[in-house]
Amino acid sequence: MKAVVIGSGFGGLAAAVRLQARGIQTTILEKLDAPGGRAYVYKKDGFTFDCGPTVVTAPYIFEDIFKAANRKLSDYVNLVSLDPFYRIYFHDGTHFDYTGNSERQEREIARHAPQDVEGYRQFMAGSKKIFEKGLIELGDQPFLKLWDMIRVAPDLLKLDAIRSVYSYASKFFTNEKLRRVFSFHPLLVGGSPFRAPAIYALIHSLEKEYGVHYAMGGTGKLVEALVKLFEELGGTLRCQSDVVSIDTQGKRAKSVRLATGEVLDCDLVVSNADLFTTYEKLIDSKSKKFYSQSRLQNFNWSMSLVVIYFGVSKKFPDLKHHSIILTERYKELIGDIFNRKTLADDFSLYVHLPSVTDPSVAPEGHEAGYVLAPVPHLSEGGVNWEVVGPQFEDRVLRYLDQNLMPGLMQNLVVRHSINPNYFRDTLGSHLGNAFGIEPTLLQSAYFRPHNRSQDIHNLYLVGASTQPGAGMPGVLLSAQITDKLIARDFNLQEHLNS
Ligand SMILES: Cc1cc2nc3c(=O)[nH]c(=O)nc-3n(C[C@H](O)[C@H](O)[C@H](O)COP(=O)(O)OP(=O)(O)OC[C@H]3O[C@@H](n4cnc5c(N)ncnc54)[C@H](O)[C@@H]3O)c2cc1C
Known part of the structure; x- marks a missing residue:
């Protein structure tokens, strides 16, 4: 055959x-x-960049x-395995270390909102049930018939996994920063925390159970x-x-x-x-x-991305392997990307800095990494990336330079980037989507x-x-x-x- x-x-x-x-x-x-x-x-001048x-x-x-x-x-x-999994930065300069260790996680939650520690325990208990049903039991099942869906619907309703991830997190956390920490994960697979079903809350248990790793x-x-x-x-x-x-x-x-x-x-x-x-x-x-x-x-297609790969002749010892920077306008920015499909003045970012874990990806004394910004996918009359792309990238790099990576711009030795046009033209993705069909x-x-x-x-x-x-x-x-x-x-x- x-x-x-x-x-x-x-x-x-x-x-x-x-x-x-x-x-x-x-x-x-x-x-x-x-x-x-x-x-x-993508490899250049002794740097190795994972593009995705x-x-x-x-x-x-x-x-x-x-x-x-x-x-x-x-x-x-x-x-x-990495520890913490992520460091999440908020607009006011504070941060949250997201780990898989319950005690440390509770201490970190108490630092921000002591009243939410009990909510965290309940959130994780709910996430575990969704994980067992949604991934362990159903993750490798083909849903070929409508009946396959009808059969599992009562369980998903009972687990409250049908409301949005943000709404689900809001049941357990009163603190707005924690609501964001425990709802951003759908963005990692191209979904809006305000539209992706709480089935995606299973990711918290998945990460806790099996860890977050780097190859x-x-x-x-x-x-x-x-x-x-x-x-x-x-x-x-x-x-x-x-x-x-x-x-x-x-x-x-x-x-x-x-x-x-x-x-x-x-x-x-x-x-x-x-x-x-x-x-x-x-x-x-x-x-x-x-x-x-x-x-x-x-179909609704997922968001797209701008990714800027950088090689820097400077070390950033305070940075973790994975950093997430959330803008103050969390919900509004996501609305700009998913609903209005406009490019906002602000952004939320994810920074990958593998050279803090793995010296092989950059020459000695250097860092290799990327910064990624979710942006709307391509639409008629939407953003012209040929024109806007370079300015947008400069703004992102300047922001990092001023807030997280001082000296980044001055010590930049390699710079390369992709935007929605790359997803459309090189990878052949409809409307330049970065994650296929949106998870709703x-x-x-x-x-x-x-x-x-x-x-x-x-x-x-x-x-x-x-x-x-x-x-x-x-x-x-x-x-x-x-x-x-x-x-x-x-x-x-x-x-x-x-
Ligand atoms: C920047 C970025 C960061 C991400 N971060 C994470 C992460 O940290 N963790 C995670 O789990 N996921 C992450 N994802 C999502 C994950 O990368 C993707 O969901 C996954 O890799 C997609 O795999 P795929 O099997 O759909 O194939 P794709 O990676 O989409 O590959 C499809 C392939 O088909 C080829 N192809 C298309 N048309 C043709 C043709 N006509 N003839 C021959 N070949 C063709 C394309 O060239 C391409 O190589 C990220 C995605 C991106 C873009």
Whole structure:
């Protein structure tokens, strides 16, 4: 049997490893010059920059992929746990260290609002229940029928997991800063804390249970590990291979065609390309009855990002590995990004500074890192990034220089950036979305695109826009669900070693 996987993001790589481990001859076709997708690695002048994901949660989901191939993740990558997980800075100059240790976390909460310590305990108890239901029990289940959704709805209602994450956190915390600390997580997967359902409150338990990790050498080492494993199993990765169509016969895919004209025959196709792009660009109009243009256009797409990568000839010993800076206008800024789609004068930021943990990513005496700002995705009459981009970047860097990283601008030796145009033009993401379809209640589980196409029976879909959702754990689970579906559809052994 032969499979083609289009795209080498984490979802595509994980699916390819699982299929190859089953003995299905699998080829990954990646249009860029290197694998990883959003986790592409940019290197310059001795600096290594992970372009995308940096916060590694749920390492067991990575381990499961290696187990499926009778290997051990630790033989390929060195994951180290971080403490604190994040330092969160508020507009008034105060900060909160977010850790997985209950006692220290309670002390930190008491420092800001002693009356909220009990609320924290109750919040974590609720988060644990949501985690057990939402991730452990349902995380790798395909929601193919409406009934699958109806069946779990009473439990989600009982857990109060349907209201927004911010509203859920507000039940337990009276202090506004703590409400923000315990509700910002959906932003890490492209969602608004005011729209993403409290199912996402499970992330707090997930992090507490399994920690927040960093792959030594960078997230790129996780990409390299999956590629190495895939090739050891006999799979083929071909970069600079732009797929231009999935060719069908009736309701089945029979081959894929590259921009060069080359055609690869196969028994099944897994697309890890952006869902909109897969349907819009790769599938002919007569084969897309379910995902018609209008259905695709009706989805709300996640926000986009500006990311500025910096190499600095100066150390910042006071900074933690992960810093989050929340603006005073928390709710209003999120409304600007998600509802009004305007670029505000202020911003909330995430700063990744891996060189505080890992000297290998920067020359001695230097730091390597990035700062990321959530921004609206592209829309008609919206922001012209060609014009606004450089000014916006300067404002962000100046802010960091003045508030968190004194001397940053003066000691900048490498600077590189991406904005919504990169997501659209280089990664082929609809409207320059950074995280696929926005995680809202009505775009989750059954309502989120399934991992088996409703239009083409042997076309499978993995990655951020599909079930269960974005983020490394989400897309790795999408590959796990897809592998199960393929096993079922082709009468293969249901479970290998995982
Ligand atoms: C800046 C940033 C920071 C993030 N931080 C975190 C984090 O800390 N932790 C976390 O868990 N998640 C994080 N995320 C989210 C996470 O990175 C993504 O959800 C996940 O990596 C997406 O993987 P994917 O499987 O959807 O594939 P993608 O990474 O989207 O890759 C898809 C691939 O398909 C290829 N492709 C597209 N069209 C074609 C075609 N026609 N032919 C061939 N190839 C094609 C693309 O080139 C690309 O390589 C972050 C995302 C970004 C952008």
